[in-house]
Amino acid sequence: MSKLRRVRTCISLPTDSRIFTVRVLAALISALSLLPVRAATAGEIPAGERKSGYEFMSVETRTMQDDDAVNPGMLWVLEGKALWSRTVGEANKSCASCHTGASTTMKGVAARYPAFDKRLGRPIDLEQRINLCRTEQQKATPLPFEGREMLALAAFIGQQSRGMPIAVTDDERSKSFIEAGRTIFERRQGQLNLSCAQCHDDNWRGKLAGAPITQGHATGYPLYRLEWQAIGSLQRRLRNCLVGMRAEPYAIGAPEYVNLELFLMWRARGMPVETPAVRP
């Protein structure tokens, strides 16, 4: 079980009557009066009930993901493989110059990201890590987020961890950032006044406009989405959700996204990496 204490607002009543002061009562009444009557939230999904988005898909889409000869995400992986050994920048180095064979050196790396960066003092995601390598080691210009090359490299590196359990570090340094991500996940926002948790923790057994809601585990990013007809990052997916909630999306690369990514990976801890996954 997690060491992190779940902080849920609004619904849970204090069990100790001594701290049940008038002030708390007044706050609760005002909070509850704003809420529609709702049963207690389902809360965090227990480890045994966690399901990847894969399990919500049709047989056809699953087959597409499972067969590397059919999975269109493999086109990006192939490109990433070529980019891995292409020298760039003033340092005239390729990724392979330092990291050599990706199949050994990058094994398990994507399963640990976002990871805490000592120098920046905050977690960074895999894409930001790639760009740090580019600017600092290769002395090259950073790759644009969601650009073809960035997605290709992230997909290639991600694929090296396929099948490995997601294991982001939840030590003292990262804890506050995981909690910050959780806060965003559980906070109602946007014109629809929805939180991520209301769909992905509480109503994942349901459907939204005929499509399964899913538990929202970020196990296969970057992934090929049939709707996008391309591979896209987790940040693109999060942007999608925010726009759907009629909330204002954060700027690409914003710390809020990274915290949310970190929380989502922590929430999916132990689940196997599927990169490059296919989703409808």
Next chain:
Amino acid sequence: MPRTLINVPARAKRGEVIEIKTLISHDMETGFRADNAGKTVPRDIISLFVASYNGVEIFRAELHPAIAANPFLSFTTVATESGRIDFTWTGDNGFAANETAQITVE
């Protein structure tokens, strides 16, 4: 350069029906979409795919704007003799891609 993924069995028995799978990266821009400025994005699609087995055409497909990006095509043929299978994709704006696979028939 487009990326391609070809799946041809390396070995097959004579007379066996084999499945061939091909995947190619392409945007397949329909020509019906508008960009952010409201201007129509010109059509840019793969319009023809041909596969030939030791120089003999065995499969041909004409593609149109309704085909999704990164077209995947799969078909079957009979393994007759060892040799090579050539794949060519051609399309708008002089698009051309070639790929070759070897097959050994026993």
